[in-house]
Amino acid sequence: MATSAQTLNDWTRAAPQGPAALVALMLLGVVGSTGFAWALSSLVVENGGALAALGLAAALGLRGVAAWGQARVAGRRARRICAAVRDRAVTRVLDRRRGAQETIGVDIAACVDEVEALQGYYARFAPAALEARLVPVAIALAVLLRSPISAAILVATLLPLVAVLALAGGAAGQAAANQLEVLARLSGLFVDRIRALPIILAFDAQDQVADQVAQAADGVAHRTMRVLRVALISSAALEFFAAVAVALTAVYCGFALLGLLPFKPPERLDLAAALYALALAPEFYAPLRRLAAAYHEKQLGEAAAERLHRLVEGEPARPVAKARAPLPAPHIIMTGAIRAFGPEQIGPVDAEIAPQSLAVILGPSGSGKTTLLGAMIGAEPLSAGEIRLNGVAASPDLDGRIAWSGQAPVFAPGSILDNLRAADPTLERQQALAMLNRVGLTEALSRWPMGLDTPLDERGSGLSGGERRRLALARALLKPSGLLVLDEPTAELDAECEAAVIALLREAARTRTVVVATHSPDLAAAADTLVRL
Structure with missing residues (x-):
């Protein structure tokens, strides 16, 4: 059976619109960021005047357009993928023949709640993951042209960030899977009890059913708070390491300009190059921060894909049981x-x-x-x-x-x-x-x-x-x-x-x-x- 990551990738490849538009918009954002860094350094150091100010405004506008376009394209693509998955899942649920002890509530809940979890994966995490692979490399190359040491610092400080993402991912993944499981139970319980409402009323079982729903709702609240705790802790850790990495770049640039480094650097750093590197350092880590913020969506998406796979990828329908002969008049x-x-x-x-x-x-x-x-x-x-x-x-x-x-x-x-x-x-x-x-x-x-x-x-x-x-x-x-x-x-x-x-x-x-x-x-x-x- 395919893993949840493979399932998500298969659904991505089946989407009618590929990632080319997203890649183009991300590179446009990189152009805007490097243009901003150049214009800022020219305005401060070289007294660029009106041309630098115009370049600064144009770079900011370009970055805004690129960010807006990424969100719009990613959102439209996510809606198309989720609509296709939901159509296939609902068709499978309605076509599936069930045993006497099975109910439709949990499967219908999966078609609603768990497909909705895929929306966050495709609209936020998948674009953030693509951006985190593409943009830092482009930014590092842009910094390399003016300050190779600053570029090396930026690349080296990626290691602790990747380690934190891996550690946070395991805990968040289990918490997300548990949350989806209890949410599916609550939704399925609610759907099935609504369908059986006349029978519940006939047997005067309202209080027992209300207690069941209340206990299931408490379970969802408990698991949701656990997921939020993991997400907040991992985001705080990532923000800390990103801030430390930017600070290291700033310390190197400052000490190099003042001649206070304990070693002789293999480059001659001037103020314009230092400002250029410092202006691009936050842009180097910005995609990683967005990836960290959306990492919870990855865990939810993978957990949802694992549960949806059996509905979408052609689970065989149960064979119709042959009608058994009526019981003869027994002794x-x-x-x-x-x-x-x-x-x-x-x-x-x-x-x-x-x-x-x-x-x-x-x-x-x-x-x-x-x-x-x-x-x-x-x-x-x-x-x-x-x-x-x-x-x-x-x-x-x-x-x-x-x-x-x-x-x-x-x-x-x-x-x-x-x-x-x-x-x-x-x-x-x-x-x-x-x-x-x-x-x-x-x-x-x-x-x-x-x-x-x-x-x-x-x-x-x-x-x-x-x-x-x-x-x-x-x-x-x-x-x-x-x-x-x-x-x-x-x-x-x-x-x-x-x-x-x-x-x-x-x-x-x-x-x-x-x-x-x-x-x-x-x-x-x-x-x-x-x-x-």
């Missing part, structure tokens, strides 16, 4: 099944449910009926004992192969017909109407404003509790599975509707194994097998 055997919760436990339960029969789990509220249903389909792990379906232990692999309807039905955003077709994609409108009639929703259907096309949200807003349960029951009955598991399907129904549902379940038990948790004595009376908790 269910429970042997010493126990589910413990600290000092409390459910069971042991021993029971046998014949295939193609109606089994009812009966017990008071809190006795563990719903938990036992979950253990039967592999959603709740047993603490002891076992539950076997057709001789195979219950496991999460049953998910998607059974028909299920719980106490708090959840619907997919879409129409009533869309939700019924989630169980059977081949369902025709007339078949859907017939099933709604069988579960007693004909009258309700006439009241719904758009009939089968009435839109639903996740909680089934607009439907009564009984209507939601019966719609969920219709969806479960439409799913072609030999195991039908229902939790309180007759709750909130009047006697007439309850009798109709019981008859429907008895009919379903002719071809399926139907397991129901209930409080209803009438439903219990209709059972082939009764399991009491």
